[in-house]
Amino acid sequence: MHSGYRIYKIEPKTGYKCDLDIQGQELDAYPLLTKYLPLIHRTYETLTNQRVTATSTEKRNYISCYAQKNKRYAFKYHVLPMIAPAWETGSSYFIQVDHTFETYAEVEGYIPLERRPNKSNLSRNDLNILKTQKVLVNDVKVGLKPMAGACHPHTSYFVPHTYGTSHPTKDASMKKVNQIYQDYLNGLPAIPPHLKLTRGCELAFSGVGRHFNTEITIDAIDFLKSQTVNRDFLEFLNEKERSMLKRDAHISKKIVRQHYKVFKDELKHFAGLNCTYDAYLAQRLASHPNIQPGEPFDQLVTYNGAVGSLKTKCHDMRNLTVMEQQAQSIAIKKFYQALVMLEQFEATGILHRGIRCLYDRLKGVLDDAKSMWRAKNA
Numbered sequence: 001m002h003s004g005y006r007i008y009k010i011e012p013k014t015g016y017k018c019d020l021d022i023q024g025q026e027l028d029a030y031p032l033l034t035k036y037l038p039l040i041h042r043t044y045e046t047l048t049n050q051r052v053t054a055t056s057t058e059k060r061n062y063i064s065c066y067a068q069k070n071k072r073y074a075f076k077y078h079v080l081p082m083i084a085p086a087w088e089t090g091s092s093y094f095i096q097v098d099h100t101f102e103t104y105a106e107v108e109g110y111i112p113l114e115r116r117p118n119k120s121n122l123s124r125n126d127l128n129i130l131k132t133q134k135v136l137v138n139d140v141k142v143g144l145k146p147m148a149g150a151c152h153p154h155t156s157y158f159v160p161h162t163y164g165t166s167h168p169t170k171d172a173s174m175k176k177v178n179q180i181y182q183d184y185l186n187g188l189p190a191i192p193p194h195l196k197l198t199r200g201c202e203l204a205f206s207g208v209g210r211h212f213n214t215e216i217t218i219d220a221i222d223f224l225k226s227q228t229v230n231r232d233f234l235e236f237l238n239e240k241e242r243s244m245l246k247r248d249a250h251i252s253k254k255i256v257r258q259h260y261k262v263f264k265d266e267l268k269h270f271a272g273l274n275c276t277y278d279a280y281l282a283q284r285l286a287s288h289p290n291i292q293p294g295e296p297f298d299q300l301v302t303y304n305g306a307v308g309s310l311k312t313k314c315h316d317m318r319n320l321t322v323m324e325q326q327a328q329s330i331a332i333k334k335f336y337q338a339l340v341m342l343e344q345f346e347a348t349g350i351l352h353r354g355i356r357c358l359y360d361r362l363k364g365v366l367d368d369a370k371s372m373w374r375a376k377n378a
Contacts, residue, residue: 003027005037006054049148060147062094063107066255074105074137077147089122090146097135099142108136110144122146178202194300201322215260216330217244218253220337223273230352236345263327270310271327273334281335283315284328285369286376293369296336297329338362 006023027034045052050059060077067073074097092113099105111133113126122130130144185191185199221237228234241253250256263271270277277284285293289301297317306319313319320328342359 003034003037005041007033007037047149057100059100060149061096061101061105062147062150063097063110063144068252070108072107072110074099074101074107076103089124089127090148091120091150092122092126093120094147094150095130096145096147097137097142098145099137099140101137105137110135174203197300197302197322214244214250214256215262216333216337217241218256219272220334220341223334224338224341224358227358228354230354232352233345233355236348237341240341262330267324267327270314270324271330273331273338277311277314277331280311280314282365282368282372285332285335285366286372287315287317287328289316289318289377293366293373294336296333297325300325335362339366 005027007020007027008022009020022030041052048060050056058076061074062077063072063074065072077094092115095110095113097105097107113122113129116123127146130146133144134141135144136142181203182199185195191199218241221241225234225237245253245256261268288297288299290299291297300322301317303321303325304318306313306316308319310320310324313324314328317325317328339359339362342355342362345355346359
């Protein structure tokens with residue numbers, strides 16, 4: 001007899017597509033998961049003080065600092081709950097609206113509590129203020145309350161034995177995560193060749209956990225917008241952008257750029273379809289020694305120690321450091337995404353002559369890259 005559990009891993013903000021969906025006899029392939037499921041279940045109920053069933057959803061939410069005009073946004077609380085460190089009275093960083101919603105809700109009339117220096121736990125006076133304060137959510141007047149199980153905000157990237165009350169907590173956490181990653185690599189009986197190159201490397205905090213698909217699509221759309229004045233195509237791109245932001249539950253393009261871009265330093269332009277590197281696009285597409293143009297780069301190669309500017313090195317992935325290789329890979333994905341959207345527009349049956357010229361030009365760049373790659377790897 002099976003436990004009755006069904007496990008599915010899903011993007012929590014959208015709920016449209018499962019990465020994993022197993023139940024019944026399929027769980028037998030995951031013995032440790034089957035062993036610990038009841039414990040995970042009971043622990044989650046204890047930490048969140050709520051009953052978890054097959055049909056229940058996460059009830060906890062918090063009013064975020066994201067605002068547009070006089071409205072703030074409330075989001076579901078998606079951080080792993082912990083029994084400690086947490087404030088019994090709640091945290092001023094996590095105030096909950098007494099209202100249910102699917103992904104996020106607009107909140108009007110919220111006045112943040114005044115935070116005391118170096119303290120985020122709620123005082124008795126704070127709790128009394130919350131009892132009297134009302135806000136509007138979807139034109140409905142609702143109350144406020146402390147979110148259950150709220151921890152200090154720096155605990156959102158909590159790693160055991162690294163907790164602190166200041167921003168250096170982040171550095172300590174990432175040091176521990178890097179140690180875990182290197183221990184994992186060294187413990188593998190057979191490390192994939194391209195992952196061997198990451199031995200001794202540090203994971204970049206700014207990139208850990210980032211989802212690239214939205215940011216890649218946004219940059220590809222902006223690139224295509226800069227290449228055309230055709231109204232039909234611009235409307236097609238605008239609609240694709242709107243539907244993507246809604247599907248992935250992003251408030252705006254600005255949020256995507258602030259929080260989902262991996263490279264915000266000197267590699268920012270190198271990781272995009274920036275005009276600075278237009279003349280080198282075909283060379284970059286043909287730069288991977290093992291992957292032909294037309295396919296995304298999903299493997300690292302050994303860095304040969306080359307020095308110089310990115311313009312002089314980008315024709316060969318082996319000339320680039322591990323971080324530079326990843327930036328180049330992201331730029332290549334954006335180019336291919338631009339081609340995909342041009343083909344999707346063509347499928348609507350209204351391909352304008354100017355758009356056809358743009359499509360032919362980008363396909364020509366790809367064809368040139370294929371010729372370069374064949375010549376280099378003959």
